[in-house]
Amino acid sequence: MKYDLIVVGGGPGGSTAAREAAAGGARVLLLDKAAFPRDKPCGGGVNLRSARLLPFDLSPVVERVITGVHFSHRTRRPFTRRYPGVLTYMTQRARLDAFLVEQAIAAGVELREREPVRAIETNGAVTVRARAGTYTAPLVIGADGANGVTARLAGMPAPRDLAVAIEGNIRFPGGVPELWRETLALDLGDIPGGYGWLFPKGDHVNVGVGGWKYLTGSFRPKLDALTRAYGLDPAAITDLRGHHLPVRRPGAPVTHGRLLLAGDAAGLVDPLSGEGIYAAIASGQMAARHALAAMDSPTLDLTGYARELERVLGPELADSSALQDIFNLMPPVYVELLRRSPQLWHWLCRIIRGDETYSTLMRRAGPFALLINSASWLSRNSPLLGRRTGHPAWFGR
Numbered sequence: 001m002k003y004d005l006i007v008v009g010g011g012p013g014g015s016t017a018a019r020e021a022a023a024g025g026a027r028v029l030l031l032d033k034a035a036f037p038r039d040k041p042c043g044g045g046v047n048l049r050s051a052r053l054l055p056f057d058l059s060p061v062v063e064r065v066i067t068g069v070h071f072s073h074r075t076r077r078p079f080t081r082r083y084p085g086v087l088t089y090m091t092q093r094a095r096l097d098a099f100l101v102e103q104a105i106a107a108g109v110e111l112r113e114r115e116p117v118r119a120i121e122t123n124g125a126v127t128v129r130a131r132a133g134t135y136t137a138p139l140v141i142g143a144d145g146a147n148g149v150t151a152r153l154a155g156m157p158a159p160r161d162l163a164v165a166i167e168g169n170i171r172f173p174g175g176v177p178e179l180w181r182e183t184l185a186l187d188l189g190d191i192p193g194g195y196g197w198l199f200p201k202g203d204h205v206n207v208g209v210g211g212w213k214y215l216t217g218s219f220r221p222k223l224d225a226l227t228r229a230y231g232l233d234p235a236a237i238t239d240l241r242g243h244h245l246p247v248r249r250p251g252a253p254v255t256h257g258r259l260l261l262a263g264d265a266a267g268l269v270d271p272l273s274g275e276g277i278y279a280a281i282a283s284g285q286m287a288a289r290h291a292l293a294a295m296d297s298p299t300l301d302l303t304g305y306a307r308e309l310e311r312v313l314g315p316e317l318a319d320s321s322a323l324q325d326i327f328n329l330m331p332p333v334y335v336e337l338l339r340r341s342p343q344l345w346h347w348l349c350r351i352i353r354g355d356e357t358y359s360t361l362m363r364r365a366g367p368f369a370l371l372i373n374s375a376s377w378l379s380r381n382s383p384l385l386g387r388r389t390g391h392p393a394w395f396g397r
Helices: 012-023 093-106 213-229 277-295 303-312 314-329 331-340 342-353 358-365 368-381
Strands: 005-008 028-031 045-047 064-066 068-073 076-082 088-090 110-112 117-123 125-130 134-137 139-142 160-171 183-188 195-200 204-211 238-248 259-261
Touching: 005 012, 005 125, 005 134, 012 028, 012 093, 012 139, 012 277, 028 093, 028 134, 045 277, 068 331, 076 331, 093 110, 125 139, 139 277, 160 213, 183 331, 195 213, 204 213, 259 277, 277 303, 303 314, 314 331, 314 358, 314 368, 331 342, 342 358, 358 368
Parallel strands: 005 028, 005 139, 028 110, 068 183, 139 259
Antiparallel strands: 045 088, 064 088, 068 076, 117 125, 125 134, 160 204, 160 238, 183 195, 195 204
16 A cells, blocks of 8 residues: 555654644655553653644543642652742643544544564565555654664664663552642652652552663662652552663664654653653654655755754754763752752743753853763763763653
């Protein structure tokens, strides 16, 4: 069966790319290995910055509206900061992804579920061989996540490294405790390269920890200790699972022949916050736009997609990575600044909301930006300060 575009993966990046390409007049096929609603390991936070990218309201799948953050350093000296407006919407990926796919179908996308991709062949066009069918299109967008197969099957080198986290849920049939109904929790400094979290949902909280991959063996004891610090019973954790998070290597390719990568498949995770939904939606929009332009062009040229990603997301990812390096060098100082500095908290909130960017924060830093970048370089290259794995992990998306 022939299409104008095939999108592999129905997460935020894939569903966005499919919807926008279909809205632009393309005949689009969306493939996913599962059936919707399908669960996916994820904290389920959609910050206001991400929600603002979408042309429709997410309220049908929002379970909590977050206006505050409960911070702690190694579970000690907790404090809570609040913002007068919305910071983050809490949902479940099973609900969010199904809702986004519904919007894509309404735009004219054809969805085929339970269709894991088995092979990809390129000969003038792209042939995608899946479990139950064979499909052809001039272009393919791979948006199948951190463990996706599209890039590998197309012969493309992996553009990202993988980090590790574990998470689970604690259910409250009578409702989430009042403390957490508008507040999420972040525990900083206990796990190098990562943090612990508590994200409230409608009838449960999601708890998790993550960090550099070599620390994986310590994650379960740390998750239990974190859970107890929040006054909860580790024995009540259900649906415990580990998952990878993708960290893009600088300069890694996001196109290969007739293939474009978007979202986690391209490793587009915010290094400091670990949030990946914003970049998934943004890159899905870019991928659709460039795919449509390529369809109308006599010559196939997808380099504009890579250039736009580097121009729009590249500086943000680089500045976020530098700030994350500084945090890893001195988490107690970072936490204390959050406790004592209303200005730092205000800037952080404005970034979460999309009112500012990491790049504008670095410009505000003036001469200190050079110090931040120098310290970041040292943290990556010094034998004493190095990351040991070469790449950190960022969690709690």
